[in-house]
Amino acid sequence: MEFRERDYGAEESAYSLPRVPAKNHPLFARSLPYQVDVTDNGKDDFCDPLRGLGANMAMHIGDVEDVQSTYNRKLSNEAALQLSEKEWASFKRSLMQKFSATKTVSISSMSDVIVKSGKAHDKSSTSMHLEELDDPQKIAEEDVKVITCQEYVSRLHELKDEICHAWQADDRVTSLKLSIKVARLLMDTSVLQFYPTLFVLVTDVMDMLGDLVWERIKRRAKYADDGTIICSLPENFKAIDVCPDAKETCNNWFCKIGSISELLPRIYSELAILHCWRFLHDQPCESLQRLVMMMRGLADPLASVYCHLYLVRCAQKLLPCDRGYLITCINDISIILMRIISGKETISRYSSGNKKLLISLIEPTIEWSVKCMFTYQWEIGNLFAELGLGGNLSESSQNPPCISIVLHHIIKELPAEIVSSDALEIVQLIESSKDFSFDQHLNYTLLGFKLCERRPQMDSVDAVLVKVFQAVSQYDSLDEYLKVVDAYLDIVLQYQMENYLTIILDGISKRASDKVVAESELGSLQSIFIKLLTHFNDLEDAFALNHFVEILDVMYGTSRNTVNMHILNKATRNGYIRDPTTIQLLFEISQALHDGIDFSSIKDDDNQQSARLISHFIQMVDYGTEMDRHLTFLVECRGAFGSINELKGTLVHSSNSLAIKAMKGTNKHVSFVKSCIAFSEVTIPSISAGIRQMNLYLETAEVALLGGLVSHTDGLIESAISSLQSLDITRGSQINVDVDGIISSIRKLCSLLIMVPGNPTEGIFYIPKSLLSLVTSDPGVTPRLRARTLCAIISLSATFSQNTLPYHVKNTEVMGNDILFFGDPSYNQELSSISSISVQNLVEGIQEEVYKAARGTMALEACNCIISSFKANPEISLICSRLMEIAKSCLNANDKYLRSTLNILDKHLACSRDACVVVV
Known part of the structure; x- marks a missing residue:
């Protein structure tokens, strides 16, 4: 077999694509309108994200804003009419989750409907003693029974089914009586924690009753007793559309409910059928104020506020009505809170310890009521006036004082633009709310976050910050201080108020010194640091901040x-990163981050990101001309971050880059380059991945070769071969092997060998022979890996046979094999021997591949490699024909790779025949 002669320069010119310089970038702004005009076919609604905003685009944006504004107004009106059932259901779920019930519930005399079916138990002496310590008054009552929470809930579900079955049996009196008994359960507030769950369960029953009554009256309005249709009642019907019989039925229901003797069941029953007033009056909301007034007769604060909550919910089912009932509800709840806070609450069981719990139970009623109130459009002045916000707890006033927890939910629902324009007035309200119902610092915090949503005017910002920082300067608690200043930090940074930024950092340092920061405080500190880092463009400016x-x-x-x-x-x-001080600080930060990595779960995203950031930091460090200091830095990093396997590769890359930099910068580089290579040689063996080791050895060998260190290059290549030998590349291996990665590395090795001078002592081609021996001696090597490696060796041999190699080392001291061994007969004989063995093993190895498709592709790859490496002759033609027969038997006849290879082979065989004719 004789190698083909190659003219690499001519081949590059022949096969390179023509290149034409572009006058403008294809995405250049001036060219965009012309391209878009062709694409959009004159349509004005076409939106190209790469086109600038022209007049037409601005007009379209204005139209979109108008449409969006109209949609928002429509949505606001719908929300004012009725909050969706989905929102209410979500609210009830959160209410039950927030106040998880106790395992047992006390049974009072008013819960007889539960006792009849549920299993009541006498309390144990232990539980009696514990409750006596908590509430002596309650335990003094005789015959106290308990029931498990699950039994209580099950009994309520049973009652709901009984009411439904009685209704379906036309026994509506029983349905009403049972519903009244269910509503009566809400009079029992003996177990505070259970009350929200009880409220949800009872109101579900009452809602069902209301729906049953509504459907009955509606049917009476549409159909006669014999089923004849009287009229088709429209969706938005008026009272005049309702027939007298239906009105009479509706009036009877309200009369029955009005005769209920106990106040709370009567209110809940009427609220359940509240929407039925539509059959009698066109203004059903007029009854809301009456019901609110009735609720003032409820003595128990918890029962009262939850009754207000149910009224607000039921009122949403009516047509739009005046918001006055909501104002009255919130004011009444505020009065109840004021009595609890001021100690004027007369019910003895609400001790000081229970008041906090009681207020937390009341908070959801405030949250929902305020949320509903803001479905209306408000003027901020009118809102505060109608709510009567102002004053303090010590002053007697007709209007309730500004209760902290009520104010919190009002600020929470206020639109950002209103908060921005009236921030000073809101700060004054926060200053006046100093009760224990809600921590004052949380209201300051909420105001700060609301102000950040809409950039306020500078003069109002300064006035607000003066008052806020006067208040927070009195805080000794680091947690409270951090929460407030974190909320206002965005504003301070936006307006570049360095004086406030100094105050903030001084305050944090003062409160955090000489103490261990609690976990609850770390979140606020994290938020503050991230905001500072985001704000400053240069990291040095952030580091220069005080503390x-x-x-x-x-x-x-x-x-x-x-x-x-x-x-x-x-x-x-x-x-x-070039500043030594900054490098040292970032090194210490990287050490702290490294110490926080959990190496037992290094594949976790956070741990991987930490490792990547440390690696990137090392890559970006640049000591300039102080290259010895830079290499010392890499040594320190290897010691500090040696646990991160992936980072060791970064250290080798950095060391090799440093060696290249030294070669370019000075003639006295040999000793330093040797130091860099020695660093890499010591670091690479500690990397666990064998294929990664091989690649790093090859990279370092290339650097050594560029520096003229041929002996170092040989040693590094031998280490690369050893890394390859250590890989478990047999077909029976249970470990997933990256065969493509191994093949890529072998091809990289062969490409590097073209520049490496042959070693006469060890043999000119001892490295290719080692590679050939590795893949042919081990029967466990996969056929695919063996075939592609042999192809690489054949291509390498063909390249070595050329009079001029395709590339050389850019170092005049290193001569290529085409110069060292030009005309040496033994050189060409050894090349011929290696290639012959490789071709023979290649053809045999392909036939060992089990999968037909893979075997056919391997045969085509081998055929192309042989055609491109050897001159046409009968021996080569025979080998190629044999390979093509294998490919044809494994692949479809229309396979593009097969067809193109056949065309090349035909040209090759034609050359072979012409050569034979010339010989004859």
């Missing part, structure tokens, strides 16, 4: 890791 590093040092755990990751991300985004 920045000092405060960072008090953090720990996940929050510290998160901040450290943001710092490293910021540091590595703006180019190389």
